[in-house]
Amino acid sequence: MPEYYLHSINAQQALEAIAQGLSCVRLSTDLNLSERDFSLSDQGLVLDQDNQLSIEQLKKIVKKTQRIYLCRDGDMTPLEDRSSGYYKLVPTAGAPLLEISGVKMHISKGTDPFVSASAMAQQAVRKGDKVLDCCSGLGYAAIAALRLGASEVLSIELSREVMGLRAQNPWSKDLALEGIVQRQGNSFELITTMPATSFDSVIHDPPRFSLAGELYSEEFYRQIFRVLHRNGRLFHYTGNPHVVKKGSSFVDGVIRRLKAAGFKRVVKVEHLMGVTAQK
Template identity: 80%
Template sequence: MSCYYLHSDNAKQALDAIAKGLSTVRLSTDLHITEQDFAVNAEGLILDEDNQLTIAELKKIVKKTGRIYLCQDGDMDPLEDRSVGYYKLAPTNGAPLLEISGVKMHISKGTDPFTSASEMAQQAVTKGDRVLDCCSGLGYAAIAAHRLGASEVLTIELSPEVMGLRAQNPWSKDLGNEGIVQKQGSSYELIQTMSATSFDAVVHDPPRFSLAGELYSEEFYREIYRVLRHGGRLFHYTGNPHVIKTGSSFVDGVIRRLKAAGFKNVKKVEHLMGVSAQK
């Protein structure tokens, strides 16, 4: 079954081609992974026999700049979940980003979410590592760790809504590759069931502190320390450092708790809005 992903930019490309009287337009309908030529005519865009978008439908997509529409079986639906809160995939110039209730869950300014997640993985992962990926979201860091040569990646995501969106995201499809194990559940709870010194690297990309403060606690950092082998590495995304009223920054508090948990070589990685550390 063919499916096509369209957003404001490529709908506009199609409308421009129609306005110029062209018979084809070159589009990426898998969110910048590949491109191919599609037929256009005075009525609209022809993706295939079952999926043809009228000019009115293309104009609707153009107006919704922060949305991605999935076109399949003749239907056109936004890639979103409103069952609990508002979860959606939003377009970028590369891989889509996850947005929850209006908050972007990735670094996307001046880069794209897959690239920044890959750089996070590179901070901790080397070839042959067994990797724990906490709070995996769309799974970009897990896929990057696997591509770096990790022998196994265990990736944990709490939200079934996020897992549902990533199952529809073409950039997340490599999560199905051999060597990546996906678990749905709480990183805070599941890490307590894991054996000591069972991982070479950990990538920890939690929601913001106000939503999941326990994932920034010394107690949780001690669990990460416990499951890492000696010399093992951690990259911890903290998000934009914001200054607390006392004058000490949020990230300084993270660093203090990581050191209290036993980590050494704890350093800010400013361009990735995070911290690296070693056991």
């Protein structure tokens, strides 16, 4: 079944082309992965025989600048999940980002979520690595790790809502490639079941501290240390919380706990809002 993803910018492109009396318009309907030409009429945009959007529908999409619509089988539905909180995919100039209850879950300012996730993977992953990707989200870092030459990537994501959205995200399709294993569950619990020294590198991109403080704990860092091979590498996204009282920053606390867990060469990576460390 053909699927088309539309958001404010490409809907506006279609409306402008219709207003100019053009017979076709070049659009990306897979969220900036590719472009192709689509037919226009004075009634609207023709995606295919079963999927045609009226001018009114296009105007509705234009108004919702932070929303992506999936068009298939004659229906137009937003890429969101309101069953528990509010999860949605938000358009960017590149890959879509994940937003949960109004909080953007990616570095997106001045960059692209896929590019920034790839940069995180590059901090830790080397060719041939077995990689653990905690709190995988849309899976961008896991996909980047595989492209960097990882032999195997274990991708863990707790939220079923997030996994549902990434199953509909064209940029997440490579999670199905051989070499990536997807698991749904709690990283804090699952890591305790993993053998010691079973990974060469770890990418740890947890939710903010207020939502998952245990994933910033010395106890969890000791488990990451345990499952890493000697000289194994960690990249840990910390975000950029405000400096807390007494002048001690949140990131300094993370560094202190990582060192207490046994890590060495713990270094801030400011442009990626995280730290690297080595066993």
